[in-house]
Amino acid sequence: MSTLAVTDLHVTVETEQGTKEILRGVTLTINSGETHAIMGPNGSGKSTLAYSIAGHPKYTVTQGTVTLDGEDVLAMSVDERARAGLFLAMQYPVEVPGVTVSNFLRTAKTAIDGEAPKLRTWVKDLKQAMGALRMDPKVSERGVNEGFSGGEKKRHEILQMELLKPKFAILDETDSGLDVDALRIVSEGVNRAKETTGSGVLLITHYTRILGYITPDFVHVFVDGRIAEQGGPELADRLEAEGYDRFQGASA
């Protein structure tokens, strides 16, 4: 059993108007096997939380801690965090032209495992995982995210989650821009990965739609850089009915 603990996290970014505080004291604990949904309006800081945990250099942590089984995550470089078992499926996956998906995935797998995967099993695993996500096998010879459709990008993120088997996966709006079929396929991928590796999942979303496929154990309402309310799956239903107004009103 592993635990990812975020405690009183404060984060700033540099903007043209000067330093801006975006996260204003986030506390959140996730255990293996748990699924936590984070829901909140645009600009409330959900991606900032995801990036800060992953170690994006643009975000400065000014206060608070992030630990993985007691280890100080904030002291680790981006790649060390990934090797420690953290995974971020990005809201806007980045294109890396000329680096083929197959080369990228093999390099990442080797880095995470500390040794190159056995060629035979790797080829088989890759083919199977791509098949399950209904990805065209030809995608593996294309550049990473190069010219991918929105849906292909999101499938490619979940493909990585399935292959890299993180302890904790943060999925930043993996559902946005997906049609119903793609949403189902991607959700099944997340559920498979959870089942086989017992990952904890932090599911960031704007809509309740994906929660019909991936059942959260906990729902956190994120407003203005902090968690405004927490509850079980029923909280999502309330948000669906009432929207975020109640929380935004309270914070203004």
Next chain:
Amino acid sequence: MSLLASKPQTSEYPGHTDSVAAFVPDQSRAERTTSYAVADFPVPSGREEEWRFTPVDRLQSLFAETAGTALRREEFLPEGVTLSSLSREEWLASGAPKPADRAAVVAVDQAQSVTVLDVRAEAQPEEPVRISLTGEGALSHAHTLVRVGQFAKVTIVLRHEGDAQYSELLSVVVGDGADVTLVTVQEWDDTALHLGQHDVVVGRDATVRHIAVTLGGSIVRLNTNASYAGPGGSFEALGVSFADAGQHQEHRLFVDHEAPHCRSNVEYKSALQGDSAHTVWVGDVLIRASAEGTDTYELNRNLILTDGARADSVPNLEIETGEIAGAGHASATGRFDDQQLFYLQARGIDEDTARRLVVRGFFASIVGRIGVPEIESHLMEAIDRELEGTA
């Protein structure tokens, strides 16, 4: 596709390409002087259009009428390929293109004779022709003629190493229906100077690929000019370069479409790192009134890895006929993208490996098309060494 003479690039990073923005050519590319007479080319001051990016003050030895010594040459000649020489007079009679700048005319004048590489008609050697030229620190001039007989198919690899102040005129005259790949690799020591004029004459229905790989040298400036002896010809120019601190690497292309129904494709990519690393790419394409059915494209991409490096990129398309199949160009200079680095690192890949992947990826589209395995793998290893700072 555009029927207008193109404007030079507007870069995403204007700070690195500022001198380009205001440039409008004042004369047609067809009007440049070519001549056998040294006196027709004054010593460049650096204000001339074709020298304005070049540090001419460091090139005086190559503009002076001073004799040098030949580079050390080693060669491997497969079946059907021979080396010999011609007198300057015989070369003049051959009708090959004339020198087009001061350095080239001096090279022709000072070279003792013309080295001739002949590929017999219909020869199809499996192994590439390999010629390596090594400098030992001296001034050197070379004048080389490559003659490829009709329907021959050959790959020629020219390697340059060591230290030299080297100036050359290389003419490649390709017979009808022949298929030639010429790779010129500049892996000079960091002190070397190299000025080159490479003229390619593409025969009727012939296919020629000119590939420049520039990694070393203090100043390397290659002018590659292509023209067509008949219709149906195809010319492709590929270039890969990596400029380190203090290096000046300049590649100028001129494709002169006069014959109808010919194709050309120019693709150059360079990466730059270190203080005052400088690359220059100038791509001139002229489609004359008679060149109906021309299909041409040129592309230049530059990847700036560190502050203090500078890439100049000037595509220029002149079109004198409306009856073309296609004409286009693209040019862009960008910085190393930290988002790419973050994405790869977020998958556990350490920073050095991630950088290497991104830069390799940047070059991959060209390197994968060189089609000469020994060059492709050597080049990727050399790029890795450049990134490690051990080159």
